[in-house]
Every structure is written in structure tokens, then in C-alpha cells.
Amino acid sequence: MFRKKMLVLALFSIYFLSIEAVRNESFPALLAFGDSMVDTGNNNYLLTLMKGNYWPYGWNFDSKIPTGRFGNGRVFSDVVGGAGVDPVTSKLLRVLSPADQVKDFKGYKRKLKGVVGRSKAKKIVANSVILVSEGNNDIGITYAIHDAGMRLMTPKVYTSKLVGWNKKFIKDLYDHGARKFAVMGVIPLGCLPMSRLIFGGFFVWCNFLANTISEDYNKKLKSGIKSWRGASDFRGARFVYVDMYNSLMDVINNHRKYGFTHEKNGCCCMLTAIVPCSNPDKYVFYDFAHPSEKAYKTIAKKLVEDIKTGLA
Template sequence: MNAAEGLGIKNIVPAYRSPFLQPNDILTGVSFASGGSGLDPMTARIQGVIWVPDQLNDFKAYIAKLNSITGDEEKTRSIISNAVFVISAGNNDIAITYFTNPARNTRYTIFSYTDLMVSWTQSFIKELYNLGARKFAIMGTLPLGCLPGASNALGGLCLEPANVVARLFNRKLANEVNNLNSMLPGSRSIYVDMYNPLLELVKNPLKSGFTSPTRPCCCAPAAPIPCLDASRYVFWDIGHPSEKAYQTIIPPIIQQIQQSFA
């Protein structure tokens, strides 16, 4: 289940760059995301994916396409202002770029780097606001130290220093979301906690029907072949929760979005 499905809009949100995109997709919502990207330009370069500001350029092109479909700038503005912009950025900046790249971890302390990440987020939201967006659901990072890529090095125990950094960024991001509400007239921003719901699955897996809280179903060096029943695993691979994990944690998030933007 994704947010659009949970909100009753459509089951799949297609990629904006998909060659199979249809006019109705433009009218009802698309995804500008690029897997592995981040707020930091270095994150996108390392992964070879589309940087967040370049995704913003895609959104500008989307507005032009939307205008051509509606034939009415007022209707276009209405669609954009009533749309919910779900934003998730920061996981890869911390887990990949900061912790593994001397160009970042020798130049910045984790305090100054997370400040920089929040600043990048603020600039991104302001750009969207200036283009007509008014409703923002901004997701915090996952418990990065519990991802199998980190926890497997400790025999399945969460790597607490990585979780400390994730919590630090999330706290700063939540505060910034409150600032955005007073800074951007007529807008509504909410902070979506992704950290604690996933951490709960890791700490108490049996409660939700999981038997493997930190061992991934797929693609670990010791187990390159996917498991037979992914629904028993909290994580699909070393860096991503399983579909069942997301299905478990997303209903309260959907409810939060519905109540916030009703």
C-alpha cells in the first residue's frame, strides 16, 4: 500500500519520466522520486541518480504539461494547491554520503551536516511553495542503524551511533516543519515519523507477525537468493523495509495525512 492508494486516489503513482505516462496520470498525480537520491548533490552523484533540485525541474515541466491538458491556468493552480506533496529525503545523505565519504565527514560535524540537510529541505519546500504547492507531508528518516546493512555487522543488533544521527536529524526536521507553517502563508506542512513505527517492528517483530526483524529477505552476501516468504521479514534487502513492513506501518500515516489535510 502507498499513500495514494491509502487515500483512495489510485493504486500506483507512475514515474513522471515514464514513457508510458498518460494524460490522466498527469491529472491525478505522479512521482518525481529517484531511488538512491538525496538532498546533498554528492548523494545523487555517488548513486548515479536524479538529484532533488533536478526533480524540481521535472515538476516545473509537469506544470507546463498539466496546463496543456487542462487548458485553464486556474484549474492547474487548483490541482497543484490541493495536491499533497509527500517528500522523503535524507536517509541516503546520512547512511551513504556522510558516513562513507571523507569529503563530508571530515569537513562537517554531524551537527553541522544535519543543519545543512534541514536548510536544503527548507529551500526545496520554498521552491515548491513558490510554484503553487501548499500541502506537504515531510517524512523523517528510518532508524538507520537497524537497517540490515548496519545491524548485520553487529550480529543483528542496531548500530546505535547511526540511530543517534537519524534521531538528531529527525528532531531538527520536525522543528523546521513547524517553522514552515508560520513562514509560508496558506500552506500546511506535517512531519511524518518513519523512525519509531519501523523501530517498533524491529524491537517487537512477533507482535506484527514477523520472525526476522533485522535479517533481510534478499540480496545479502550470504543469502543472494530471495526468501520464499517475504512477509515474515521486516526488511526486503540490506537497506529497504519489506512490502509487509510498509503495509503494517502505513495505515496510521494515511490517517495522519487525511486528518491534517481534510
């Protein structure tokens, strides 16, 4: 019971993306769902290896305490972790499935009603930004590991199914009162330190195939979002696509312009970085797959403005 209460509390803490977002009072809260791009420690309460609640994670976070965020400090947003909309992903990683997340969302709504009343709770949920980050683990882990030897789907078939699963997940949230969705595309998965090391010639190149699959998924997701706007099953909903891929790729390609000196290797937690680097702010990636706090801050300003403009 304690674990369940703590999970719901952590999963749906109200957290604002930035000071700029707080100043615009049109959004009472930001609730995030999805994968480790937005995890703030929910995996701490799960029986999974996908955890970041140990040193050197959290090195630059408040009080220098590892909270479960996959980075040296704050992540792109708060809430949820290491998940995916492919039903296989949550089983492989032993993390919250989309159905689990929706169930906890319902629990959050019940608690919110108890605090502010039914009418105000409904208004808060309807006007909150629902940030959805799905696809990174599905493509980078599930498809690369499981589908290659099991389901034998082509990349194009898989990305189409992934968009469909994403739509179903968002529809479940919509059916429970959510109306404003900021849907994140996947990051350039072929340029992650892990992908470069394994498939890209020891950090020389990005993995072309992984980036091609990422771009295909993002293109279909963006197109899908356009078609969902005004659709009868999403009446009254607003959507904005959050371009994580090109935002982070710009930082990678122009890293020196943004004050980074390392865009290929991670700062820590890899065979090539067993001893953590002394200055994470010089690295685009903190570990094998997650951007550093400075990288998130670098891309966040424009993306926050896009979210505010698209959902206001």
C-alpha cells in the same frame, strides 16, 4: 527525447497512497519526491547502479514483474528514487538532484495545464499532497562515506545543514505552487540489515551512532516544520511530519506482534541472503536497506491518517 518523456511520465504519475486516501476527495493527487523509500522505477531511466528493475525485486508486485521499486512489491508511495538533498548525494549515486526534480515538476505542470487548463491545474497542484522523503541516502551513504574523509563535518553540523537543504527544496516546490507538504523523517538507519551487519555485530545490535544521527536529524526536521508553518516565506502552506522512524522501530521491536519472524536480516540481495527467502511477508526488510511491502502496509494506515488530519 523518448527517455525524457518516459521519465516525466513516470516521475509524476498520479498515485494515491491508499484506498482510504482516495475516499477522502480533499486531495486530488499525491506527488512524491525524494529517495528510494518512494521510488517506483524512475532510476530505470538513469545511468546508475541504484536500480531495482531485476529479479527478485517486484516478486510480489502485479504480474510479478520487477518495476524498479526497491522491495518485493509496492513501496510506501510512488515516484522518484535514490536521491537526497545534499548536493553530493546525487553526484555519488548518479541520480536525480533536487534541482532535477523541481525541473521535472515544472514539466509536469506544463503537461497538466495542457490537459485540464491553467486554473484547474493550479488548483490540483495546490491541493495535492506533496510527499517528501529526504535524508536516508544523505545520512546513510553520503555522510557515512564521503563526509568521513572529505568535508569533516560533525554529525550535528551535518544534520543541521541537511534540514536547511530540505527547507530549500521544499521552498522551490512551494514557489511552483505546492502548498500541502507531508515531510517524512528518516527511518532507523542503524537498524537496517546493512548497518547491523557492518557495524552492529553481525545482526546482534543496531548501529547506535547511525540511529543517534537519524534521531537528531528527525528532531531538527520536526522542529523546523513547526517553524515553517505560518512563516512569511511559506504563507498559505500546510505541513505535517511523517514519523517513519518510530513507526518502523515499533515494527522492528514488536515484529512478532505484527506477524514477522525476521527483523534483522533482509530477505534477499545480501551476502547473507544470496538465495531469496521463500516468504517476504515474514521479513521486516526485503533487502539490505528497504522495508518489505508488508512492513510498509503495517505502518501506512496510521501515517495516512496523520497526513489526512494534518493537511485537510
